[in-house]
Amino acid sequence: MDQTVQPPAPAPGIPPDLLRLVGVIMLGAFAVQLDATMTNVAVNTLLREFDAGLSTIQWVGTGYLLAMTMMIPLTGWAADRFGTRALWTFSLAGFLVGSLLSGLAWSAGSLIAFRVVQGVGGGMLVPLAQAILAQAAGPDRLGRVMAAIGIPAMLGPVLGPVLGGLIVTDLSWRWIFFVNVPICLAGLLLARRVLPDARPAGAAPLDLLGLALLPPGCAAVVYGLAEAGRHGRFDDPAVLVALSLGVALLVAFTLHALRTRREPLLDLRLLGSRTFAACAAVVFLSGIALFGAIILLPLYQQQVRGASALHAGLLLAPQGLGMAVGLVGAGRLTDRIGPRPIVLAGLALAAAGTLAYTQVAADTSQLLLAAALVVSGVGMGATIVPVLASPYRGLPRPAIPRATSAIRIFQQLGGAFGGAVLAVVVQRQLATHVAPGQLDPGGRAAAFGATFWWVLGFTLAAVLPALLLPASRPPSAADA
DSSP: OOOOOOOOOOOOOOOOOHHHHHHHHHHHHHHHHHHHHHHHGHHHHHHHHOOOHEEEEEEHHHHHHHHHHHHHHHHHHHHHHHHHHHHHHHHHHHHHHHHHHHHOOOOOHHHHHHHHHHHHHHTTHHHHHHHHHHHHOOOOOOHHHHHHHHHHHHHHHHHHHHHHHHHHSOOOHHHHHTTHHHHHHHHHHHHHHHHHOOOOOOOOOOOOOHHHHHHHHHHHHHHHHHHHHTOOOOSSSSHHHHHHHHHHHHHHHHHHHHHHHSSSSSSSGGGSSHHHHHHHHHHHHHHHHHHHHHHHHHHHHHHHOOHHHHHHTTTTTTHHHHHHHHHHHHHHHHTOOOOOHHHHHHHHHHHHHHHHHHOOOOOOOHHHHHHHHHHHHHHHHHHHHHHHGGGGGGGGGHHHHHHHHHHHHHHHHHHHHHHHHHHHHHHHHHHHHHHHHHHHHHHHHHHHHHHHHHHHHHHHHHHHOOOOOOOOOOGGGGGO
16 A cells, blocks of 8 residues: 655635635724724823823723723623624624714713723624634634734734824824724624624523633733833832732632633633643733834834834834734745744744844944844744634634633733833833933933843743644645
């Protein structure tokens, strides 16, 4: 008998109906990711508009972030209970209403309240988008489809400040929210035709104890990390109280989820899978590196090079270009080979790009910095696709929404942790390298260079869990 091993068959093409589904899903996901960062550039404008203090206006972003974080753990159960199409429609409609009301806000308090409405609607959209596409794609197309959904998730934080700066400069801060209205309306109209109405035969009862523990725990941790980044210290009383409460709630939920006989709000037993646990760890650590760098890069350009907020945002464009290249390339490769070599190559590129920023000075060539951003962007784009696609391989379709909620929580916590830690580090480095009241661009550049070593460290730390990922993709029908 001929025992010759045949090479894997080429991954099947993406049919037109799946392409349409990807396009519709990306409408809602991109609006949510852009809105999360566009508002940051309007803080000074809102301070003048509403004659409010910074501690009040900060809640325009914090309230939105906390509302989103609270809703993520509910996504899996709600998708089982109401169906993915109904839940997508409800969430996108809630985001639309919140956007419209935010644009019509008449005071700081009303804007904060309407941003919470936005966050409640938008919190489920990104994990729900991943779940819908993972169910529709099947194992042979997961990589390319996850690359598509990775575009808003990764490019939103890069493009948001640029678009927000253009809108605030040339139009009005209200258009930061009004711009979502036509996008959401188009998404709602198309969703009725394109989205599959997948509903399981029966949904498990809602885990009420888990509901009382997990969403508030995640929100408390994210709030504590946000406050640590804002104050530049972890020993502030408000930070310690929030983090202690959040960790206590998460520990209590962990004990509950592992002991309960009912289906928990978040199935932590998924972490018993080596591949799933490795993907979660890579998502967390790469989230620290990515979102921490997104905070540091504009600050370097503004505080060292004297760039405006809009100019600093435009200087991030090479990173967005690199991410797009990495996403497309990794999407094709993920459907053909295993995730481990792709992730390791991506982390190596991300580390190489970050290494250039550890040597940054006050007069470093902008062309060199742009090239480093392209390289690190390609690396991050190549890293995220396999770790978004791999957790779903081998899972039954009904388990995908809850698995997506788990991955999204790790991604959210990683981004919050990275932003907080690196904000604290850079403030302490500035205090070390720059005398009070002095401009000293050279000292400031040295402070940012020292902080980028932390970004490099988190990037390299992701190599350890990446080594636990499968070296080859599982056999599929295309190989027969």
